[in-house]
Amino acid sequence: MTSANAEEQATSGTPDGNAQDTAAGVHDEEFQYRDESRLKAGAQMTTGTMARRLPALVVRSLRMAWQTDRAATAGLLACQVGTGVLAALGLLAVTGTINALISSGDITERLREAAPRLVVIAAATGLRALLGIVVTWLTGRLRPVLARAAEVTMIEAALGAEPAANNKPGYNDFYDIADRGAQVTPDLVAEAQDVLAATATLTAGTTVLAVLHPVLLPLLLLACLPQAAAYVRAARVLYLAGLETSGRRRMLFKLRWHMAYTESGEEMRACLAGPFLIGRYRRLAASVNAAEREAADTGAWMGVAGAVAGGVASAAVWAALLWLLASGRMDLAAGGGAVFALQTATTSVRGIINSGARLVRTGWYVQDWQNFLDNAHGQAMADSRGTKTLPRAPERFEVRDIDYRYDGAPRNSLSGVSLQVRRGEIVALVGENGSGKSTLSRLICGLLLPTSGEVAWDHMTTSQLDPWEAWKHVALIPQKYTHLPLTLRDNITFGQGDTGDAAVLAACKASGAVEMLPGLRSGLDTLLTSEWFGGQQLSGGQWQRVVLTRAFHRKATLLVMDEPTAALDARAEHHIFTGLRDLAKDRAILLITHRLANVAVADRIVVLDRGRIVQEGTYDQLTREPGLFRSLWELQQRTGDESGGDA
Numbered sequence: 001m002t003s004a005n006a007e008e009q010a011t012s013g014t015p016d017g018n019a020q021d022t023a024a025g026v027h028d029e030e031f032q033y034r035d036e037s038r039l040k041a042g043a044q045m046t047t048g049t050m051a052r053r054l055p056a057l058v059v060r061s062l063r064m065a066w067q068t069d070r071a072a073t074a075g076l077l078a079c080q081v082g083t084g085v086l087a088a089l090g091l092l093a094v095t096g097t098i099n100a101l102i103s104s105g106d107i108t109e110r111l112r113e114a115a116p117r118l119v120v121i122a123a124a125t126g127l128r129a130l131l132g133i134v135v136t137w138l139t140g141r142l143r144p145v146l147a148r149a150a151e152v153t154m155i156e157a158a159l160g161a162e163p164a165a166n167n168k169p170g171y172n173d174f175y176d177i178a179d180r181g182a183q184v185t186p187d188l189v190a191e192a193q194d195v196l197a198a199t200a201t202l203t204a205g206t207t208v209l210a211v212l213h214p215v216l217l218p219l220l221l222l223a224c225l226p227q228a229a230a231y232v233r234a235a236r237v238l239y240l241a242g243l244e245t246s247g248r249r250r251m252l253f254k255l256r257w258h259m260a261y262t263e264s265g266e267e268m269r270a271c272l273a274g275p276f277l278i279g280r281y282r283r284l285a286a287s288v289n290a291a292e293r294e295a296a297d298t299g300a301w302m303g304v305a306g307a308v309a310g311g312v313a314s315a316a317v318w319a320a321l322l323w324l325l326a327s328g329r330m331d332l333a334a335g336g337g338a339v340f341a342l343q344t345a346t347t348s349v350r351g352i353i354n355s356g357a358r359l360v361r362t363g364w365y366v367q368d369w370q371n372f373l374d375n376a377h378g379q380a381m382a383d384s385r386g387t388k389t390l391p392r393a394p395e396r397f398e399v400r401d402i403d404y405r406y407d408g409a410p411r412n413s414l415s416g417v418s419l420q421v422r423r424g425e426i427v428a429l430v431g432e433n434g435s436g437k438s439t440l441s442r443l444i445c446g447l448l449l450p451t452s453g454e455v456a457w458d459h460m461t462t463s464q465l466d467p468w469e470a471w472k473h474v475a476l477i478p479q480k481y482t483h484l485p486l487t488l489r490d491n492i493t494f495g496q497g498d499t500g501d502a503a504v505l506a507a508c509k510a511s512g513a514v515e516m517l518p519g520l521r522s523g524l525d526t527l528l529t530s531e532w533f534g535g536q537q538l539s540g541g542q543w544q545r546v547v548l549t550r551a552f553h554r555k556a557t558l559l560v561m562d563e564p565t566a567a568l569d570a571r572a573e574h575h576i577f578t579g580l581r582d583l584a585k586d587r588a589i590l591l592i593t594h595r596l597a598n599v600a601v602a603d604r605i606v607v608l609d610r611g612r613i614v615q616e617g618t619y620d621q622l623t624r625e626p627g628l629f630r631s632l633w634e635l636q637q638r639t640g641d642e643s644g645g646d647a
């Protein structure tokens with residue numbers, strides 16, 4: 001297919017694009033944000049709320065900045081105070097100069113009197129410009145550090161959430177919104193600084209104004225209210241648009257990732273899935289664009305309304321000033337200063353409103369981020385689990401009459417399951433696809449907590465245990481394992497620190513990974529990805545050997561192996577299964593595999609069918625007695641015989 005064709009199909013939606021989406025019953029609404037309470041809370045934000053929240057937001061952003069880089073924050077604060085003082089000095093000097101120039105007397109005398117003030121004005125202007133440069137410099141230093149620090153807190157909070165959290169309705173949306181909050185944290189600081197800077201200048205302007213005539217100040221503040229209301233409304237519209245489109249934007253990100261990155265890139269090309277997904281991407285992007293444009297249009301109209309109202313109100317203030325002058329309530333010299341002070345104060349108030357509205361919008365996101373840090377959207381493990389630790393490595397892992405249902409699932413994945421694995425034992429879980437084997441293994445590991453019933457490690461249930469302490473006793477080979485773009489050594493030690501070459505090589509020997517070492521450019525220090533210079537990509541089976549090595553290297557009491565040899569060649573698989581008995585000497589091993597000939601190594605085989613245990617026994621027993629195991633086993637034997645290989 002030519003790219004022009006692909007483009008045409010992608011835009012027209014047929015046959016790869018929209019028509020398929022509709023046929024499959026996929027609609028944009030599926031990615032809509034649905035947390036009504038959150039939308040409602042956002043929609044209720046008013047100018048009053050903004051005014052009340054502003055000081056707290058400024059304090060929060062300063063605290064965050066302070067925790068990240070004290071020197072830069074102190075420098076920024078000093079600059080803002082300096083800016084305010086210089087603005088006040090400049091303003092007083094301007095007022096004094098105008099007074100001096102328009103007073104009666106000899107012009108040379110008047111100029112001589114004004115000269116020192118002109119020097120002050122020049123110095124204040126120059127110094128303010130200098131402080132502006134320092135502020136830009138310090139902000140540039142603070143910004144990236146603050147952004148990275150906020151990102152790290154998000155990662156920590158996400159890792160501290162229940163592993164089942166991703167299944168909870170709204171969790172992923174909330175995570176995205178909170179993540180956005182983490183990313184805009186530096187904006188919060190920058191906007192808070194703008195507010196502070198404008199406040200400093202305003203203080204100078206209003207002080208002068210109040211001295212000149214008390215009525216000017218309240219008038220000025222009143223004049224700015226309509227604009228403030230308009231800006232806050234515009235900020236709210238943009239924030240709500242951000243909330244509403246969060247699910248769709250996440251989908252766009254996922255589509256981009258699948259289309260552009262190497263892992264799924266080959267499939268995308270060979271299956272010609274690109275045009276179909278680009279079509280989907282375009283349609284979804286169009287709906288996000290429409291929502292964002294609408295918000296931008298509404299925001300702009302509100303801005304216009306605010307500016308008009310602000311203009312009218314400003315005209316009223318200027319009219320009041322003229323009236324004060326015309327009626328003789330203010331003399332002409334003071335009037336000159338008042339014009340300048342009024343101009344300065346008006347600009348500052350507008351600056352506060354503008355940055356304040358942006359600050360509040362950013363503040364909503366940052367608030368979302370903070371809420372996520374507090375309890376991971378109600379999913380923090382710290383809130384749902386205990387803090388107990390086991391005095392020693394457990395001897396027995398026991399499942400007692402458990403049910404498990406994933407959030408949002410129509411039925412239980414496991415019902416009434418009881419099982420025990422002891423140290424020194426190999427227990428195999430077998431059953432057809434979707435029968436609940438992986439779910440059961442996650443429950444035994446304590447990754448999931450049962451919906452009812454309990455999982456006990458010796459005498460403590462997994463919900464009583466501190467999960468981080470408990471997982472020190474677990475080595476897990478999941479079905480979908482992780483390839484880290486790090487060195488072979490890091491992929492094996494996987495965060496356990498430097499355990500030394502001897503331990504790593506011993507694990508490589510046990511898994512058979514040692515055979516691939518001569519082919520690696522830098523041995524254990526080879527970077528296992530070709531995405532970066534000097535890296536080397538492994539084959540699927542080689543990666544599986546690395547993951548087995550990782551599990552063996554952990555020396556944990558409970559070893560869970562979910563399809564551990566699916567990608568291995570016959571010799572490598574044989575090597576693993578013959579070594580298993582030796583590994584089981586001081587471990588409890590839970591083995592999940594569809595290759596039934598391999599489960600002969602197990603002490604006990606547990607057969608699952610639609611979430612229930614339907615058979616349990618030794619390999620010899622189950623291959624003899626009629627039942628699910630024997631029928632699956634016979635099928636594999638026949639297939640093996642027909643293909644001339646082993647099952």
Ligand SMILES: Nc1ncnc2c1ncn2[C@@H]1O[C@H](COP(=O)(O)OP(=O)(O)OP(=O)(O)O)[C@@H](O)[C@H]1O
Pocket residue numbers: 167406407409413431432433434435436437438439440479
């Ligand atoms: N994260 C999840 N969210 C919701 N449902 C899930 C999730 N993981 C599994 N399930 C459901 O739970 C049931 C059991 O799945 P499980 O992965 O435990 O089966 P399995 O026996 O390991 O299957 P397989 O042999 O295909 O690996 C299935 O119906 C599946 O749809």
